[in-house]
Amino acid sequence: MQMIEEAGAAVAEAPVHAITLLPSGKTFSSPAGESVLDAALRQGILLPHQCKTGTCGACRARVVDGEAACLPGAQPAALSPEEAGQGVHLLCCTQAASDLRIECAEIPHIPGIAVRKLPVRVVAMERLAPDVMRVQLQPPPGQQRLHYAAGQYVDVLLPGNRRRSYSLATTAREGQDLLELHIRHLPGGLFTDQVFGKLKARDVLRIEGPFGTFGMHDDASQAPAILLASGTGFAPVKALVEQLLATGSGRRVHLYWGGRARQDLYLHSLCLEWAHALQGRLTYVPVLSDAPEADAWAGRTGWVHQAVLQDHADLSQHEVYACGAPAMVDAARRDFATLAGMRPTAFFADAFVAQPG
Ligand SMILES: Cc1cc2nc3c(=O)[nH]c(=O)nc-3n(C[C@H](O)[C@H](O)[C@H](O)COP(=O)(O)OP(=O)(O)OC[C@H]3O[C@@H](n4cnc5c(N)ncnc54)[C@H](O)[C@@H]3O)c2cc1C
Secondary structure, eight states: OEEEEOTTOOEEEEOEEEEEEETTOOEEEEETTSOHHHHHHHTTOOOOOSSSSSSSOTTEEEEEESOEEEOTTOOOTTOOHHHHHTTEEETTSEEESSOEEEEOOOOOOOTTOOOEEEEEEEEEEEEEETTEEEEEEEOOTTSOOOOOOTTOEEEEEETTTEEEEEEOOSOOBTTBOOEEEEEEOOTTOTTHHHHHHTOOTTOEEEEEEEEOOTTTTGGGOOSOEEEEEEGGGHHHHHHHHHHHHHHTOOOOEEEEEEESSGGGSTTHHHHHHHHHHTTTTEEEEEEESSOOGGGOOOSEESOHHHHHHHHOSOOTTOEEEEEEOHHHHHHHHHHHHHHHOOOGGGEEEEEOOOOOO
């Protein structure tokens, strides 16, 4: 039996099962009632995952031996009935009901990166647009800073076991312990109403992370990259570009950022600075879908993923990193593969899907 702490709430006792990953043979323990993914991450084993809500499908794995079951209330929407019939599970929605052997890709361990829960103090809040807030967070004195990779996110832990995910918008650097989030207001939203109403400097939040394996493929490849963002999907893209700048990578990058109106491109001038500083290596294409006349917008218009297709008829040699609205991410995944020959394995996504509760 093992005590499980979930979001700082009540503790429960549960039978614990042994999980063996294939082909590596690595093992960890997984209590009933906790997702196999969360159990692995808690024990420092990084398995592919992204949204942790059953929507993106990044944590697909096949159970080859043993009994696995869906967690109560979980919705593995990304799993087809055919996959389920072949023993495939989404590990974010799955609990162990016996010892399991699981066929699963593994992400190499990055030294220093481990999922933690920690309190953080709000040190600054800045409106980057009428509906976008930059929130800077810092662990209180004495707490170790959070180590993470560009493209990862944290969960803000809320009362009643609820949580909301936000991408980290800066790259982690030595001597810099500020965490930067870009939060878009969804009026009526549980957490973003608080951010735009009550939250203020010096308040303390509890977060857990880092999560997600989006962006971790970057170092391995020199393929030209399309960075595709809609709205606050710019946050993880900003971290990826900062990482490229910090490593001096020679990789060619095409950054496309879409919004409805000019105010949605809330760090437009920063992107222009990057394009100027990295001439020949980074191009920046802002795209507006619904700019009012008052914007006097003379740039590209339409859907941002269609602008990519207009400029790149052949994406067979590219890698694509798409972040933001799930509809944009889905359209890009579909259209880039069918219309421009993108390899499905070269598409990495961070879709900002709604969280349960
Ligand atoms: C991996 C990941 C990273 C994310 N990173 C960011 C980020 O960097 N910046 C950011 O602003 N958001 C991000 N999100 C979305 C964020 O987690 C919340 O879903 C969002 O802020 C709404 O929270 P809320 O509590 O205010 O609204 P809720 O109370 O959850 O929802 C209010 C209403 O809005 C709908 N809704 C919720 N989320 C969305 C959405 N994303 N798009 C459209 N409708 C929605 C709900 O269905 C509901 O009807 C991310 C999501 C994921 C999964």
